[in-house]
Amino acid sequence: MRFHSPSLNKSGRYRWRTGFSVSTSKDTLAWYPALVRVEDLGTPAALVDLDVVARNTSRMGERASRLGVRLRPHVKTHKTIEAARLQVRGHFGGITVSTLAEAAFFAAGGFRDITYAVPIPPAKLPEAADLSRRLDRLSLLLDDSVVADAVEECARERGIRLSVFLKVDCGAHRAGVDPGLNDSVALAGRVGSSPHLDFRGILTHAGQSYRCRDAQEVRAVAAHERDVMVAFAGRLRRAAVRVDEISIGSTPTLAVAEDLAGVTEVRPGNYVFFDATQVAIGSCALEDIAFSVLVRVIGRYPSRRELLVDGGALALSKDPGPVHVDPGCGFGLVLTAAGEPVPGMRIISLSQEHGVVRCPHDLTAGQFPVGSLFRIVPNHSCLAAALFDRYAVLRDCDVVDEWRPVRGW
Amino acid sequence: MRFHSPSLNKSGRYRWRTGFSVSTSKDTLAWYPALVRVEDLGTPAALVDLDVVARNTSRMGERASRLGVRLRPHVKTHKTIEAARLQVRGHFGGITVSTLAEAAFFAAGGFRDITYAVPIPPAKLPEAADLSRRLDRLSLLLDDSVVADAVEECARERGIRLSVFLKVDCGAHRAGVDPGLNDSVALAGRVGSSPHLDFRGILTHAGQSYRCRDAQEVRAVAAHERDVMVAFAGRLRRAAVRVDEISIGSTPTLAVAEDLAGVTEVRPGNYVFFDATQVAIGSCALEDIAFSVLVRVIGRYPSRRELLVDGGALALSKDPGPVHVDPGCGFGLVLTAAGEPVPGMRIISLSQEHGVVRCPHDLTAGQFPVGSLFRIVPNHSCLAAALFDRYAVLRDCDVVDEWRPVRGW
Numbered sequence: 001m002r003f004h005s006p007s008l009n010k011s012g013r014y015r016w017r018t019g020f021s022v023s024t025s026k027d028t029l030a031w032y033p034a035l036v037r038v039e040d041l042g043t044p045a046a047l048v049d050l051d052v053v054a055r056n057t058s059r060m061g062e063r064a065s066r067l068g069v070r071l072r073p074h075v076k077t078h079k080t081i082e083a084a085r086l087q088v089r090g091h092f093g094g095i096t097v098s099t100l101a102e103a104a105f106f107a108a109g110g111f112r113d114i115t116y117a118v119p120i121p122p123a124k125l126p127e128a129a130d131l132s133r134r135l136d137r138l139s140l141l142l143d144d145s146v147v148a149d150a151v152e153e154c155a156r157e158r159g160i161r162l163s164v165f166l167k168v169d170c171g172a173h174r175a176g177v178d179p180g181l182n183d184s185v186a187l188a189g190r191v192g193s194s195p196h197l198d199f200r201g202i203l204t205h206a207g208q209s210y211r212c213r214d215a216q217e218v219r220a221v222a223a224h225e226r227d228v229m230v231a232f233a234g235r236l237r238r239a240a241v242r243v244d245e246i247s248i249g250s251t252p253t254l255a256v257a258e259d260l261a262g263v264t265e266v267r268p269g270n271y272v273f274f275d276a277t278q279v280a281i282g283s284c285a286l287e288d289i290a291f292s293v294l295v296r297v298i299g300r301y302p303s304r305r306e307l308l309v310d311g312g313a314l315a316l317s318k319d320p321g322p323v324h325v326d327p328g329c330g331f332g333l334v335l336t337a338a339g340e341p342v343p344g345m346r347i348i349s350l351s352q353e354h355g356v357v358r359c360p361h362d363l364t365a366g367q368f369p370v371g372s373l374f375r376i377v378p379n380h381s382c383l384a385a386a387l388f389d390r391y392a393v394l395r396d397c398d399v400v401d402e403w404r405p406v407r408g409w
Numbered sequence: 410m411r412f413h414s415p416s417l418n419k420s421g422r423y424r425w426r427t428g429f430s431v432s433t434s435k436d437t438l439a440w441y442p443a444l445v446r447v448e449d450l451g452t453p454a455a456l457v458d459l460d461v462v463a464r465n466t467s468r469m470g471e472r473a474s475r476l477g478v479r480l481r482p483h484v485k486t487h488k489t490i491e492a493a494r495l496q497v498r499g500h501f502g503g504i505t506v507s508t509l510a511e512a513a514f515f516a517a518g519g520f521r522d523i524t525y526a527v528p529i530p531p532a533k534l535p536e537a538a539d540l541s542r543r544l545d546r547l548s549l550l551l552d553d554s555v556v557a558d559a560v561e562e563c564a565r566e567r568g569i570r571l572s573v574f575l576k577v578d579c580g581a582h583r584a585g586v587d588p589g590l591n592d593s594v595a596l597a598g599r600v601g602s603s604p605h606l607d608f609r610g611i612l613t614h615a616g617q618s619y620r621c622r623d624a625q626e627v628r629a630v631a632a633h634e635r636d637v638m639v640a641f642a643g644r645l646r647r648a649a650v651r652v653d654e655i656s657i658g659s660t661p662t663l664a665v666a667e668d669l670a671g672v673t674e675v676r677p678g679n680y681v682f683f684d685a686t687q688v689a690i691g692s693c694a695l696e697d698i699a700f701s702v703l704v705r706v707i708g709r710y711p712s713r714r715e716l717l718v719d720g721g722a723l724a725l726s727k728d729p730g731p732v733h734v735d736p737g738c739g740f741g742l743v744l745t746a747a748g749e750p751v752p753g754m755r756i757i758s759l760s761q762e763h764g765v766v767r768c769p770h771d772l773t774a775g776q777f778p779v780g781s782l783f784r785i786v787p788n789h790s791c792l793a794a795a796l797f798d799r800y801a802v803l804r805d806c807d808v809v810d811e812w813r814p815v816r817g818w
């Protein structure tokens with residue numbers, strides 16, 4: 001009954017049969033014995049729909065090609081070798097990570113060109129430098145002159161060159177230099193002229209896209225993201241700073257961007273799974289969501305039209321979701337076990353191992369008895385997926401594989 | 410530099426030297442070589458203050474003794490053998506868990522009497538029944554007649570007796586039967602009269618205590634919790650249902666309860682670590698908090714008085730905290746690396762691996778440079794601790810042990 005039954009992991013386990021490629025045609029998988037069905041899984045369980053992942057990754061790959069930019073997908077949403085291989089199919093193979101633990105894991109998995117897209121503090125440089133020796137390239141981010149000094153010193157001491165991006169704030173106001181300041185140009189020049197550093201260029205993340213209300217608003221953010229970066233690169237080049245890469249990326253902006261002239265590289269990540277927030281802000285449709293959490297009804301309270309499920313904050317995360325678009329969104333979208341929407345159902349509260357689901361109508365006799373299954377689409381798949389040690393990979397309702405994400409830092 | 414250095418895990422590792430006992434006197438630990446200091450840890454890192462855990466667990470143990478109730482502490486906040494041993498010191502040794510994975514882990518760790526305090530769905534019964542054979546007692550919760558049938562059938566088929574509590578709703582409106590209904594009495598009677606079930610009694614959790622604004626309000630909830638349960642037990646006894654246990658428990662109500670006459674058992678859990686929410690609602694003082702997350706400054710933005718730290722939603726959780734008491738609480742309390750409060754600092758936003766800290770005053774030149782360390786006390790320690798595979802256990806700023814929590818389901 002538990003998902004990690006040995007029978008699944010031996011002969012029944014679906015394997016990538018042609019290196020990095022995967023077929024999305026069912027016929028080619030007809031040989032696969034469906035040892036485990038979704039309803040056999042212990043709950044809560046993380047579910048990944050393989051065909052939807054394959055479609056999402058193909059579409060983003062085609063989109064990047066059509067826009068004329070290199071695709072360096074972010075792997076932080078799923079943190080698995082298998083999904084990352086689908087992301088880079090047909091592209092140059094570079095990826096983006098959010099932790100050094102991810103960098104080491106994907107390096108061990110055969111990825112050779114990795115950007116660690118969180119500003120690095122000096123204390124993490126020894127580990128990053130060691131890792132960079134095992135890769136074709138590990139690029140680091142910085143936005144602070146103290147860090148620039150430390151990175152240069154680290155490279156000099158070890159007799160290596162470290163690849164560096166200057167992180168730019170294009171309006172998210174989280175990390176990055178202000179592209180309007182002379183200090184920012186000076187910092188780029190200082191990094192670009194160091195014999196110990198390989199200055200790759202400039203990099204940004206339009207995180208403000210997640211605060212948009214619809215695709216039209218996101219489109220404006222996408223244009224701004226591009227314009228700020230292209231203008232800043234121009235300013236740097238006029239100051240004789242060589243800028244090879246102009247790297248941008250967020251799933252919402254990439255989903256709607258129409259023209260990325262001047263941009264060289266994009267780094268979307270969430271699109272592999274998507275989630276309830278991406279649907280609400282117009283980045284995708286419900287059928288594009290590849291990740292959900294299987295839960296069971298463990299309590300039934302008709303007098304208050306509520307069900308209790310065994311997916312709580314440790315299975316779904318407490319991300320508040322797109323409350324700026326839908327104040328009553330609750331903690332995720334409620335689907336049947338087969339993945340069909342259940343209109344009007346809302347998850348009104350989460351505690352550690354409990355989720356309370358409010359029904360729109362009176363519960364009729366026998367409706368949703370204890371033991372009933374639901375799939376919950378989380379508000380934020382990056383945070384929910386990270387709560388699981390394994391994903392049950394499905395085609396329709398058959399479990400065809402198990403993927404193991406890396407975790408920690 | 411990484412915490413899991415082999416040197417720490419070999420000769421330097423602090424071990425419990427007398428079975429379940431641990432000394433809280435520093436002198437007895439003077440032999441311990443401080444191989445790792447807090448400032449040597451990779452970030453983000455989960456920190457546990459050993460002396461505070463020992464004090465919190467001693468105090469709750471004394472409190473339960475003084476109130477004349479058995480202590481069956483909940484272990485879901487920390488999920489470690491080490492802290493659970495401290496919790497049961499001087500008591501009968503029973504514990505409470507929130508997942509079957511915890512039940513199996515603590516069973517393997519020598520705990521013999523475990524209550525799984527989440528309503529069990531039929532699909533989890535085979536695993537629970539198997540586990541019950543390895544324990545003196547595994548008690549299950551139910552509040553639904555369909556489940557009562559399934560538990561009885563499971564016990565009958567296997568030729569075992571399963572221990573059962575009836576879960577009661579004392580006002581939290583999450584799980585449990587309504588103690589005012591005849592159906593609830595009938596369900597207790599039906600379980601109590603089964604030859605295959607060992608009906609232990611009634612159990613509740615006053616989760617509404619977390620919505621209180623101060624200790625006075627919590628005290629009223631605590632009295633209500635006790636009164637509802639004692640009255641319901643009386644009703645059951647008048648209906649000839651034997652009720653051995655009246656089990657209550659939440660850290661806030663236990664922290665303030667003055668009289669638990671009639672109650673037999675208490676199940677607090679969060680008090681081992683406490684957190685920012687417990688401080689806000691009056692359950693504890695700041696110095697009672699034993700859990701925090703060590704983070705490093707990775708960005709510095711004086712123009713908006715902000716710092717960026719490497720503790721994001723995957724290190725702190727997105728629990729909104731005690732917004733009903735302090736709407737501006739942000740995502741945790743900011744302390745120095747040594748554990749002293751930094752007044753006015755607020756964590757205003759979290760993304761996956763980034764936390765934005767707003768400072769109350771302008772950042773002066775050189776103040777909090779990149780690399781500076783903070784400890785963040787999370788809003789909800791249960792959710793934050795579950796994000797880590799290991800805790801660095803400290804005495805003052807020396808790392809004296811590493812605890813490994815169980816995770817998953």
